Amino acid sequence: MKKSSPLKLDECFLSNELWPNFINKIGLIKANLAIRQALDLQRMQGSTSTLPVLILETCGTALINSKAVKTYIGLSYLDKGMVLIFSSKLKAIQLLREN
Numbered sequence: 711m712k713k714s715s716p717l718k719l720d721e722c723f724l725s726n727e728l729w730p731n732f733i734n735k736i737g738l739i740k741a742n743l744a745i746r747q748a749l750d751l752q753r754m755q756g757s758t759s760t761l762p763v764l765i766l767e768t769c770g771t772a773l774i775n776s777k778a779v780k781t782y783i784g785l786s787y788l789d790k791g792m793v794l795i796f797s798s799k800l801k802a803i804q805l806l807r808e809n
Contacts, residue, residue: 717763717774717796719782725802728795732766744769748793749808761788766797779805 733741748762748771756762760773776788783803791808 717772718798718801719774719778719796719803722782722796722801722803724783725797725800725804728766728797728800728802728804729806732795736769744771745793745806745808747771749791761792761794763794763796766795767799 729741732744736744744764748764751771751773752760752762756773759776761776761779763772763774764770765772774794779785779788779794783805785805789807793806793808795804795806797803
């Protein structure tokens with residue numbers, strides 16, 4: 711049986727447009743606040759084997775196992791300050807690194 715991520719990463723494509731479009735939609739200040747909240751969740755409840763996720767449609771945050779990210783998008787190196795942006799509507803993901 712094939713394992714499935716609750717976020718259905720296996721159905722998503724990689725995008726470079728999610729973050730710029732999100733900024734255009736809600737503004738830079740609110741977009742940065744959403745990213746900070748995802749990173750705060752990682753710091754408070756995450757571990758070295760989790761990655762914070764920002765869900766665009768709700769501005770919600772979640773944690774996902776970094777092995778799932780490796781399985782679905784092939785990225786094995788995840789650094790501190792990275793956030794996976796997820797859009798269920800567009801079926802797209804984008805990985806950001808905090809500056």
